[in-house]
């Protein structure tokens with residue numbers, strides 16, 4: 001990572017990591033109609049989920065008018081974004097160690113904002129003691145059972161993980177899977193790492209707007225938004241001007257990310 005970082009920088013963990021399991025299977029991203037060879041349901045990848053509905057659970061709101069653009073972390077061959085499956089809930093677990101005093105409420109608020117902007121349903125599965133790791137697998141059956149690993153949210157310290165530093169307040173990104181080449185890519189798991197001590201200090205000094213901006217920014221990455229050059233969007237790379245609510249450009253991108261395809265194969 002290159003040298004100069006501004007205070008309050010936030011980053012996206014990602015993403016050429018896209019074809020995680022396809023790479024494991026030794027399969028390049030060519031469309032095909034069968035599961036990647038060698039991937040066993042319940043062992044290497046989840047069995048079919050019983051949570052998949054026929055229709056999206058929530059509805060992505062109509063994209064608002066107004067200034068501001070958006071960017072996606074990854075796109076499908078037709079130009080639409082790689083997105084989460086809207087026909088099933090997205091589970092997350094939280095490692096509470098090192099959280100600011102109101103960390104749980106802050107997370108509930110931020111996921112609520114994300115749901116409002118995407119229509120995606122997030123389910124809090126409670127706490128975990130799992131540590132953040134850059135190469136976290138998307139399937140961890142011994143820890144979380146026969147399903148995609150829930151999104152891991154941690155409040156970490158720079159001493160614990162190189163994913164953050166004294167000037168990096170957060171980092172997040174989704175992980176993708178496809179059994180049918182590029183056109184069937186979707187996000188199936190992910191991670192968000194927040195700098196617990198740094199955000200705690202900001203809350204202690206009345207900088208709630210910056211904390212809100214960091215949470216919304218990282219959750220924006222988690223559903224597939226990338227950075228934009230406009231400092232008045234949440235997805236600007238730093239929070240020099242803390243934008244503590246999703247703006248029109250952010251919302252246009254988030255609405256599209258809430259309107260992804262549904263998948264029944266895993």
Ligand SMILES: [Zn+2]
Nearest residue numbers: 010011012237
């Ligand atoms: Zn970022």
